[in-house]
Amino acid sequence: MGAALRIEGLSKAFAPGRPAIDDLSLTVEDGEIAVLLGPSGCGKTSTLRCVAGLEQPDAGRIAIGGNEVVSASGGVFVPPQRRELGMVFQSYAIWPHLDVRENVAYPLRRRGVSRRERAERVDAVLDLVGLRNFADRSVATLSGGQAQRVALARSLVYEPRLLLLDEPLSNLDVALRLRLRDELRRIIKRTGLTALFVTHDQSEAIALADRIAVMRDGRLLQFATPTELYNRPVDGFVAEFTGAGNLLPATLLTAEERKGVALIAGKRLPVELARPARSGTAVTIVIRPENLRLRPAGTERLDRAALPGRILSRRYQGAQTSYSVEIDGLVLEAVEAGSLPRFVEGDAVEVLLPREPAWALPSAASIGVPPGIAPQLELQTSDAA
Template identity: 55%
Template sequence: MSAELIVSHLRKQFAVGRPAVDDVSFRVAAGEIVVLLGPSGCGKTTTLRCIAGLEQPTAGTISIGGDEVAAPERGVHVPPRLRNIGMVFQSYAVWPHMTVRQNVNYPLRHRKVPRDEAERKVDRVLELVGLSEYAERPVTQLSGGQMQRVALARALVYEPRILLLDEPLSNLDAKLRLRLRDELRRIIKEAKVTALYVTHDQAEAVVLGDRIGVMENGKLMQMSAPVELYNKPENLFVANFTGVSNLIKGEISAPGAVRLSTGETLRITAPRGKTGDAVLVAIRPENIQLRPNGEGADTNSFPARVIEGHFHGTQTTYALETLGHRIEAIELGTVPRFSAHDTIRVVIPPDHSWVFPQ
């Protein structure tokens, strides 16, 4: 039953201020899980609510499984109840005056499903989310995690074309969140439903999404598979948002080379821009290699001084002074190798450093 979702040039303007969603276009293939990731207020929830039909977009089109459900320029607005989609809310939104079964059965009541078939469907979906034994309980007796499973079951029971999830885990405590996160992907994949998932939690996005779309200020900055997002950020915002903390100023001196203000030259594989451009070189702290002083000199190997080290148990973060900048590096392992004031060498990997215009 899963369907393809196409959003094109979506715009949503509330009464005041800049648009909440600004020219957003993307496509979710049938059966795919796409995560919209971004800081709060970036427009990801508004995008989701436009797809649900709970908000009316200002411009653009949304189509689900080939049916156009929103196209304000042509006056098309299919109400949510006719879109045949499922939605899981941040606050669970399970109805406290009903039992688990009544909650899950509710959507079937409005779809004229014969009683015995409805019963079968409810049983099957409760089993899928692991709540079979709780069917007759009032939902108010459930824990937060169980309530969210009820909400999920309710959204899946009528085999919707698309499942929308609005920060479904953010009201749960940390431990439960981790467990439900892994399970959520299994359930969604098992239900074979197209899913659009909104969150501000990177770890959640990486584990859950087939692809991740990063949003900022109402704009979609990049949408790609998690590995690509972390290894080929398309712009400085995505790089920063995914954890790049080191930025070094320089100027492209030749293809594949950036000259720094201190005189050294960094080799970069596949650089952007042309010779003479002022640029920022972005480097992930995890990708910087640390060597004891005097060990063999490869490409991009520079002397550095340890300012301080912070031991985190399974890893150690170092603040280093090198190339005229203060740089952060992380090394895995339970034994810190260096201490403050040590002079060491750092290797900046040419394959995992990115150049962005300054």
């Protein structure tokens, strides 16, 4: 079974100036898959390496299963081989001169496990990753996905308490990456291990994680479930990095606790507030492209939620089509599922906003409510097409 991972006040600098990890704290629960997500240079791999014992932090504390493995202030640093970790690298790191069985058995042989027990445990873990029929094959003959499964099996065979994965899918082609990420989550969940996974791919993070930690410039911005992160980002960076697409300026007309009404493109829209704010405050509305719906202009049913617009461009993507739509000087991105595009550039359309209240982030500036606006009127959203 897995073990909870607790990181407190972790900091690490490799050179003078901005640290690679800046006072990071988070807890990964027993049996949970947590993903460190962020752009290159944000500190996610450095964090993983500190947990692994491959880097020694300047400050902070790390505990695995309640056992302290790092305390910068207390002078504690448990070496990697004594942390009961499994690690899967981007580059597979398997022995090319050994066959599949020998690669997987290697950690057990190093630990002095008997031949009979080695055989049983290797067979069991090869069954788990779907490679039992490849046990005697040279790893040089394997595909990239099969090689990565060998690396995973080798990390699992000695039953670690914590599994660390450093962008293990990034060297695979797109189709294989999509298939293997789903299998990877299934395998980890079957073992009951706690896992810490590093990636820069937000779709990969959402598919794999129980919770996602978004990092920027060495700092943790948000640690939340995929649903919460996707629909309620803590700030504009998290929204954009996770593909929000539409970050629209608006004015808050009314506000009460965490709910309010905002003015956007001349319409009133119910919103949920990321932080408490006052009437007259400038806010940024976050609307996912896939939560907008399009219909031809002039539809008989007239909704106050339908904003008139014009198709600026379209990008056909096979299973879906992305549109850029101009509305009263604003440009919105909308995505429609289906293999047949419905609109072309220049088409007049109506954009239907989501029925649920939009998510509103605080903006840097505060502006007054335009005169003549009656804040008691709200935009009634609709799901009609």
